[in-house]
Amino acid sequence: MVEVNKAEIPAKYDLNAKWDACLDLGLRRFVYSSLTGGFAGLLLFRSPVTRWASVAFGAGVGIGSAYTDCSRKFGGSPAKLTDVSDSSHSKAAEE
Numbered sequence: 001m002v003e004v005n006k007a008e009i010p011a012k013y014d015l016n017a018k019w020d021a022c023l024d025l026g027l028r029r030f031v032y033s034s035l036t037g038g039f040a041g042l043l044l045f046r047s048p049v050t051r052w053a054s055v056a057f058g059a060g061v062g063i064g065s066a067y068t069d070c071s072r073k074f075g076g077s078p079a080k081l082t083d084v085s086d087s088s089h090s091k092a093a094e095e
Helices: 015-044 048-073 088-094
Strands: none
């Protein structure tokens, strides 16, 4: 028999594992945030419309946070804040 050497794919390049992790993370955060929004809507609001709005807001928060974490896993970087003291506007104000 012929032995086949399967080279292991480094975790950095394993897209299947990244997609699995992102789908799992996205689904869990969507469900948990929706449930949290629904519970908060039951406690805080009387109108069904505002209760559904709180569920939708929770779902949006969950999807947004999952998207941010997944973009980091796929090599993207979060937005970087610039230092205000390095901007050209502050240098012009000092002169």
